[in-house]
Amino acid sequence: TAAVEEVDSVRTTAEENINLLLENFMGINDAELASQIWDLADEKTNTMELAEAIDNSDLEAFGFTDDFIFELWGAITDAKSGRGKSVNNNNQY
Protein backbone atom coordinates (compact mmCIF):
# COMPACT_ATOMS: atom_id res chain seq x y z
CA THR A 1 0.00 0.00 0.00
CA ALA A 2 2.86 2.37 0.83
CA ALA A 3 4.35 1.94 -2.65
CA VAL A 4 1.02 2.66 -4.31
CA GLU A 5 0.59 5.79 -2.18
CA GLU A 6 4.10 6.91 -3.10
CA VAL A 7 3.42 6.51 -6.84
CA ASP A 8 0.14 8.41 -6.45
CA SER A 9 1.90 11.18 -4.60
CA VAL A 10 4.60 11.48 -7.30
CA ARG A 11 1.90 11.56 -9.96
CA THR A 12 -0.10 14.22 -8.08
CA THR A 13 2.96 16.40 -7.52
CA ALA A 14 4.05 16.02 -11.14
CA GLU A 15 0.56 16.86 -12.44
CA GLU A 16 0.37 19.92 -10.18
CA ASN A 17 3.77 21.08 -11.46
CA ILE A 18 2.74 20.46 -15.08
CA ASN A 19 -0.50 22.33 -14.54
CA LEU A 20 1.38 25.32 -13.10
CA LEU A 21 3.61 25.37 -16.19
CA LEU A 22 0.57 25.17 -18.48
CA GLU A 23 -1.07 28.02 -16.58
CA ASN A 24 2.08 30.11 -16.75
CA PHE A 25 2.91 29.45 -20.39
CA MET A 26 -0.44 28.86 -22.06
CA GLY A 27 -2.90 30.51 -19.69
CA ILE A 28 -4.57 27.11 -19.47
CA ASN A 29 -5.27 25.26 -16.24
CA ASP A 30 -6.50 21.76 -17.03
CA ALA A 31 -5.92 18.72 -14.85
CA GLU A 32 -6.83 16.33 -17.71
CA LEU A 33 -4.25 17.90 -20.00
CA ALA A 34 -1.64 17.74 -17.22
CA SER A 35 -2.55 14.09 -16.64
CA GLN A 36 -2.17 13.27 -20.35
CA ILE A 37 1.28 14.89 -20.40
CA TRP A 38 2.27 12.84 -17.33
CA ASP A 39 1.07 9.64 -19.04
CA LEU A 40 3.19 10.46 -22.08
CA ALA A 41 6.23 11.25 -19.95
CA ASP A 42 5.96 8.46 -17.41
CA GLU A 43 8.25 5.89 -18.98
CA LYS A 44 10.49 8.21 -20.94
CA THR A 45 14.12 8.59 -20.03
CA ASN A 46 14.96 12.02 -21.41
CA THR A 47 13.60 15.28 -22.86
CA MET A 48 14.04 14.14 -26.45
CA GLU A 49 11.88 11.06 -25.90
CA LEU A 50 9.19 13.24 -24.33
CA ALA A 51 9.34 15.72 -27.23
CA GLU A 52 9.01 12.84 -29.70
CA ALA A 53 6.08 11.33 -27.78
CA ILE A 54 4.29 14.69 -27.73
CA ASP A 55 4.91 15.17 -31.46
CA ASN A 56 3.37 11.76 -32.14
CA SER A 57 0.29 12.40 -30.00
CA ASP A 58 -2.85 14.54 -29.94
CA LEU A 59 -0.82 17.21 -28.20
CA GLU A 60 1.29 17.90 -31.29
CA ALA A 61 -1.16 20.63 -32.36
CA PHE A 62 -0.36 22.72 -29.28
CA GLY A 63 3.04 23.45 -30.81
CA PHE A 64 4.88 23.29 -27.50
CA THR A 65 8.36 24.76 -27.85
CA ASP A 66 11.54 22.87 -26.98
CA ASP A 67 12.03 25.20 -24.01
CA PHE A 68 8.56 24.44 -22.71
CA ILE A 69 9.05 20.69 -23.09
CA PHE A 70 12.36 21.06 -21.28
CA GLU A 71 10.54 22.79 -18.41
CA LEU A 72 7.87 20.06 -18.39
CA TRP A 73 10.59 17.43 -18.17
CA GLY A 74 12.16 19.33 -15.26
CA ALA A 75 8.85 19.40 -13.39
CA ILE A 76 8.38 15.66 -13.96
CA THR A 77 11.88 14.64 -12.88
CA ASP A 78 11.64 16.94 -9.84
CA ALA A 79 8.46 15.17 -8.75
CA LYS A 80 9.98 11.74 -9.38
CA SER A 81 13.07 12.53 -7.33
CA GLY A 82 10.99 13.94 -4.47
CA ARG A 83 12.00 17.55 -5.01
CA GLY A 84 8.34 18.52 -5.04
CA LYS A 85 7.24 21.87 -6.33
CA SER A 86 10.21 23.60 -7.85
CA VAL A 87 8.38 25.45 -10.61
CA ASN A 88 9.30 29.11 -10.95
CA ASN A 89 11.79 29.09 -8.11
CA ASN A 90 14.10 31.09 -10.37
CA ASN A 91 11.92 34.11 -9.72
CA GLN A 92 13.17 34.29 -6.17
CA TYR A 93 16.54 35.66 -7.27
Add this chain to the structure above:
Amino acid sequence: VNAQREANAGKKYDLAKWKYAELRDTINTSCDIDLLEACREEFHRRLKVYHAWKARNKKKNTTFNDDMR
Protein backbone atom coordinates in the same frame (compact mmCIF):
# COMPACT_ATOMS: atom_id res chain seq x y z
CA VAL B 1 7.42 21.25 -32.39
CA ASN B 2 8.67 21.03 -35.96
CA ALA B 3 5.32 22.06 -37.44
CA GLN B 4 5.32 25.08 -35.14
CA ARG B 5 8.83 26.06 -36.24
CA GLU B 6 7.84 25.87 -39.91
CA ALA B 7 4.67 27.88 -39.33
CA ASN B 8 6.65 30.63 -37.64
CA ALA B 9 9.47 30.75 -40.18
CA GLY B 10 7.85 33.38 -42.39
CA LYS B 11 6.29 35.54 -39.67
CA LYS B 12 7.50 38.93 -38.46
CA TYR B 13 7.06 38.07 -34.79
CA ASP B 14 7.76 34.66 -33.30
CA LEU B 15 5.40 34.60 -30.36
CA ALA B 16 5.29 30.82 -29.90
CA LYS B 17 7.84 31.09 -27.09
CA TRP B 18 6.05 33.93 -25.32
CA LYS B 19 4.46 33.22 -22.00
CA TYR B 20 0.79 33.87 -21.43
CA ALA B 21 1.51 36.89 -19.19
CA GLU B 22 3.81 38.44 -21.82
CA LEU B 23 1.13 38.17 -24.50
CA ARG B 24 -1.54 39.55 -22.16
CA ASP B 25 0.62 42.46 -20.98
CA THR B 26 1.60 43.34 -24.56
CA ILE B 27 -2.05 43.38 -25.62
CA ASN B 28 -2.83 45.67 -22.68
CA THR B 29 0.07 48.08 -23.11
CA SER B 30 1.51 48.06 -26.65
CA CYS B 31 0.70 50.59 -29.34
CA ASP B 32 2.35 48.59 -32.14
CA ILE B 33 -0.59 47.51 -34.32
CA ASP B 34 1.32 44.68 -36.02
CA LEU B 35 2.53 43.31 -32.70
CA LEU B 36 -0.95 43.58 -31.20
CA GLU B 37 -2.42 41.66 -34.12
CA ALA B 38 0.31 39.00 -33.85
CA CYS B 39 -0.38 38.62 -30.10
CA ARG B 40 -4.10 38.29 -30.75
CA GLU B 41 -3.45 35.64 -33.40
CA GLU B 42 -1.17 33.68 -31.09
CA PHE B 43 -3.77 33.83 -28.31
CA HIS B 44 -6.44 32.68 -30.72
CA ARG B 45 -4.25 29.84 -32.02
CA ARG B 46 -3.57 28.52 -28.51
CA LEU B 47 -7.23 28.74 -27.53
CA LYS B 48 -8.39 27.07 -30.74
CA VAL B 49 -5.95 24.17 -30.32
CA TYR B 50 -6.98 23.77 -26.68
CA HIS B 51 -10.71 23.67 -27.49
CA ALA B 52 -10.10 21.18 -30.31
CA TRP B 53 -8.10 18.95 -27.96
CA LYS B 54 -10.73 19.28 -25.23
CA ALA B 55 -13.55 18.30 -27.61
CA ARG B 56 -11.58 15.33 -28.95
CA ASN B 57 -10.64 14.22 -25.45
CA LYS B 58 -14.24 14.43 -24.24
CA LYS B 59 -15.41 12.37 -27.21
CA LYS B 60 -12.76 9.70 -26.54
CA ASN B 61 -13.75 9.43 -22.87
CA THR B 62 -17.45 9.21 -23.73
CA THR B 63 -16.78 6.38 -26.20
CA PHE B 64 -14.64 4.63 -23.59
CA ASN B 65 -17.38 4.89 -20.94
CA ASP B 66 -19.98 3.62 -23.39
CA ASP B 67 -17.79 0.60 -24.10
CA MET B 68 -17.57 -0.15 -20.40
CA ARG B 69 -21.34 -0.62 -20.11
